[in-house]
Amino acid sequence: MSTNDKTNKRLYRLDELSDYKVASDYPDVRGWELLDAEGMRIGKIDNLLVNKFEERVVYLDVEVNEELIKKGHEVFRTPASEGIHEYLNKEGEDHLVVPIGAVAIDEDAGNVVCNTISFDTFAQTNRYNKGAEIDREYEVKLLAVYYPEDEINPEEEDFYNRRYFNRNRS
Secondary structure (H helix, E strand, O other), X not given: OOOOOHHHOOEEEHHHOOOOOOOOOOOOOOOOEEEEOOOOEEEEEEEEXXXXXXXXXXXXXXXXXXXXXXXXXXXXXXXXOOOOOEEOOOOOOOEEEEEHHHOXXXXXXXXXXXXXXXXXXXXXXXXXXXXXXXXXXXXXXXXXXXXXXXXXXXXXXXXXXXXXXXXXXX
8 A cells, every 4th residue: 555656645644744733623533432323433543644735634544443353354255266265354454544524523522423434334444554655546445435326536636625525523
């Protein structure tokens, strides 16, 4: 999940950017729990991913909980040519990203709720190792899992102007 051309880097972790901070009218949700619509714990928000060109947070970087990892190990794919089972995620891949517009920040409860993506969908989503660079290929694959009805063009100039990158509050 890394690119050889560093000039193409689109996403930065907020803690990498000393001159960036959370806007004063939004809480810093790092360390808060991410829940699905049924209140199931998806994981803890580890970091915020910023698109420097847009100058805003576009994803939450979530360290997923152990139950989601266990559920994800039940999900496997069968390569047609080999006839063997292969797990979707590998050992140590315990992070995933969630578009900021897919969640609502509940300041009163001190958590973040995702009403549009289910626990099972999160369990079936490709995860990555903490600190790995998020490239456009991963973003497109991820959005195709979260929003299978949408056609996603990775080359669009306004890629981050989709509904799932607009912030919400409850």
